[in-house]
Amino acid sequence: MLTPPTAGYALQPIGLIQSDFPDKFGVPRQPGLAPSARAILTLIAPYNDPLAVRGLETFSHLWLSFLFHHTPERWTPLVRPPRLGGNAKVGVFASRSPNRPNRLGLSLVELSAIETHGGVRLHLSGCDLVSGTPILDIKPYLPWLESRPEARAGLAPTAPPCLAVSFSASAEAVLATREDGASLRQLIHEVLAQDPRPAYRQGAEARIYGVRLRDVDVRFQAREDTQRVLLEVMEIV
Numbered sequence: 001m002l003t004p005p006t007a008g009y010a011l012q013p014i015g016l017i018q019s020d021f022p023d024k025f026g027v028p029r030q031p032g033l034a035p036s037a038r039a040i041l042t043l044i045a046p047y048n049d050p051l052a053v054r055g056l057e058t059f060s061h062l063w064l065s066f067l068f069h070h071t072p073e074r075w076t077p078l079v080r081p082p083r084l085g086g087n088a089k090v091g092v093f094a095s096r097s098p099n100r101p102n103r104l105g106l107s108l109v110e111l112s113a114i115e116t117h118g119g120v121r122l123h124l125s126g127c128d129l130v131s132g133t134p135i136l137d138i139k140p141y142l143p144w145l146e147s148r149p150e151a152r153a154g155l156a157p158t159a160p161p162c163l164a165v166s167f168s169a170s171a172e173a174v175l176a177t178r179e180d181g182a183s184l185r186q187l188i189h190e191v192l193a194q195d196p197r198p199a200y201r202q203g204a205e206a207r208i209y210g211v212r213l214r215d216v217d218v219r220f221q222a223r224e225d226t227q228r229v230l231l232e233v234m235e236i237v
Contacts, residue, residue: 013067013134015043015122020187021130024070026196026211026218028128029082030096031107033160034190036183039109039127041135043120050116057114061141062124064107067134068098075101083156086199090155108141162193167233171218174236180214188218192231197222208234 019039021027028034041064043052056062078089079097092100113123122138167175167185175181196211210219219235 011067011136013044013136014047014138015041015120015135017041017066017127017129017131017133017135019127019129019131019133020214021127022212022214024130026191026213027130028191028194029160031109031128032126033128033194034187035110035126036187036190037125037127038112039124039129041122041124041138043122048120050120053114053116053120053122056111056122056138056140059140060111061143062109062111062122063139063141064109064129064135065137065139066105066107066129067136068100068103068105069132069134070130071098071100071103073103075099080199081155082199083160084199094154104136160194163195164230165189165192165233166230168235171233171236174216184214184216187213188233188236192218192220192233195229195231 017039020037028037042048075092076099077092079092079095079099080086080089081095081097084090098105107128108126109124109129110126111122112125115121115123165188167188175185178184191211191213197209206221208219208221210217212218217237218233219237220231220233223230223232
């Protein structure tokens, strides 16, 4: 019989994330759902040696192992995935819930650029990581090995539906004054299209929600008719 070790394992962060997501509300539930979401991974000593990333520029995508640092240090064997409406339960190991025994996460991101002057910084896109996330490891993605189109996807067999997103005149006016207005607009669209509202939102269509993106607070509201759900950006402050 196998005997578990009597002592725990110590994990040392190798770097920290600075991203477009100051808060966890609104962060895409999976990587790649918001391709415009940018982040910078800054490696920390002693892992910020440029030798540690030699050759990494030849890869387009990376696996990041990280810690869900905003998740409480507790777990339950059953969780409520948003894909099932926030009501049905499945086992925690049959989900990607952040409420895991060791709070470990895995994210596939695109590598845009590498800086090695005055430290090591990796520029990333398509991220689903909140600012301050501790990164535990980096591995290059190998599509010939790790892409399995024939694999079964359980409770999430297809990509989530994208909702329509509109912008009020006042929101468009704010975007027009910003140097990053075009990229911020695209980011807002991608984040809201995934519907960041809680899965148990029944009857809350009239509520105004707020999500922090970059340095702004985006306030939006759902409007439903017989054909579709529309998320409207009401205000950007």
